[in-house]
Amino acid sequence: MDFINNTLAVFPALLVAVPVVVQLALGAMLLALVLGLLIALARISSIKILRGVATFYLEVIRGTPLLVQLVYIFFVLPSIGVEIEPVPAGILGLGLNYAAYLSEVFRSAILSVEHGQTEAALSLGYTPSKTLWKVVIPQSFVVSMGPIGNYFIAMIKDTALTSVIAVTEILKTANILNSQTFQTTAIYTAAAILYLIISLPLSRVVVVLERKARASG
C-alpha cells in the first residue's frame, strides 16, 4: 500500500512538467509537418538538385540517432556561435528528425492518389501546381492521418530524450525529484504511468482517424 501511496504522492510534482511536454510535442509536430511536406514535394519534384538535397537530408537524419541530433544541436552548435535555449532546441531537434519520417508518409500518400484524378484536374483547366494543392495534397492528408497520429504518439515518448539537453520535461523532473528524495521506484513508476495516461487516449484517437480515412477512401 505504501508503494501505491508513494507513487500517487509523486504525481503532482511530475504534472508540472506536462505543459513542457505538450509544448515540445506540438511545436515539434508543427515543424515536422511543414518541413516534412516540403521534403516530400522536393523528393517528387522534377528538379534534380531539390531531389538530391532532400534525399541527402533524409539519409543523414535516418542514419543518426535522435539523441545524438539533440546533443549536437544543444552542445555543438554553440561552438559555432548558435546558442539555443533548451526547449527551442528540443523542438528543433525533434521537429527536424520527425520531418524526415513524415516526409516519407507524405510522399507515399501523394503517390497513392490515382494518376487519373491528376489527369482529370488537368483536363478541367487546373494548372499543375493547383492540381497538386487542390486535388492531390488534400487527399494525401486524409491518407496520412493515421501514420501522422502514430508518429505524434512516438514523439511524445521521445520528448523524454530532451532531458539530456536540460529540458525539464517529465523524465528530467523525475530525475531531480529522485536526487532529492531517493524514492526511485515510486518516482519512475509515476513517470511511466504519466506517459501511458497521455498516450493511451491518443492511440484510441488514431484508431478512429484511421477508420474514418478508410471509410472516405
Place this chain on the structure above:
Amino acid sequence: MADETIIDVRDVHKTFISETKRTLWSKLTGRPHVEKRVEVLKGVDLVVHRGETIAILGSSGSGKSTLLRCINKLETIEAGRIYVNGHLIGYEERDGELIAEKASITAQKRTDIGFVFQHFNLFLNKTALGNVMAPLRDVKKLSAAEARNIAVPNLEMVGLADKMENYPSKLSGGQKQRVAIARALAMEPSVMLFDEPTSALDPELVGEVLAVIKKIAQQGTTMVIVTHEMQFARDIADRIVVMDQGVIVEEGPPSRIFTTPEHPKTRALLSRSGILPG
C-alpha cells in the same frame, strides 16, 4: 456560321519512347540503355466543325486515345499542329518551330475542352456535387453560390438530382461516369472529348451513359467520341472516322461507312463487329 472550325488537327505525329531502366550493370559496362520508340500517330489530320458529333472507331492500339489526349495536351506531340477554337494547343510557334508554352496557358486553353475518361477519374474526396463544383470554384474562381447554380442543373441534366450528396464510393459506374460528364459540361467547353466512356461499365449500365451522351449531342454540343459501340456511333455520329495504325484510313457519314466502307481496314473492323457480313 455552320462550318465554323472548332478542332483542327494538322499532320500530327506522336512517338512514345519507353526507356529501359538503367541498371547497375549497364552503368558499369557503359552500354547505352535501350530505348524503344513506337510511332503511334503518323500524320493525323482531322477537322471538327461546331455542332458536329464525330465518332472515332478503330482496332485496339490504333492510336484513338492518344489522338484525343493530344488534343488537350495530356500528351506531347513531335510534329504537326492542333488548334482548338483557333488557339494552338500546348505550344507557341516561333519561326515554324514548336516551343512548349507555359503550363498556365495550356491550363487556360484546356478549360475550353471537356474530357471524359474511360475510368471516370472523379475526385474521390468530394461528393457528386463537390466534383462538379470544384473546377468552377478552383479554376473559374466562382463563388460557392454561383458554382452551385451551375452544378445543380448539370447534375439534374444527367439524371442525378437525387445523388448529389453521394461520394463516388456510393455511386455505380454509370452514375460516376454521368457525374464526370456533368463536371466537364459545367465548364461550358467548346468541345467535349469522350475516350471510350462506357468501356469500363457493366453491360447493364452502358445504356444510361449512352443516353446522356446522346442527349448532349442533340443539344448541339460539339463532340468527339472514341467508342467500340458501333450501333451507338451509327446512331448519333454525323461523321465516322476510322483509324488504323496511327493514321485515319477513312471518314464519312455513318450511312455510307456502315454500308459501303471503302478501306479494307474499315471493312475488317465492321465485319468483326458483326455489322458487315464477314
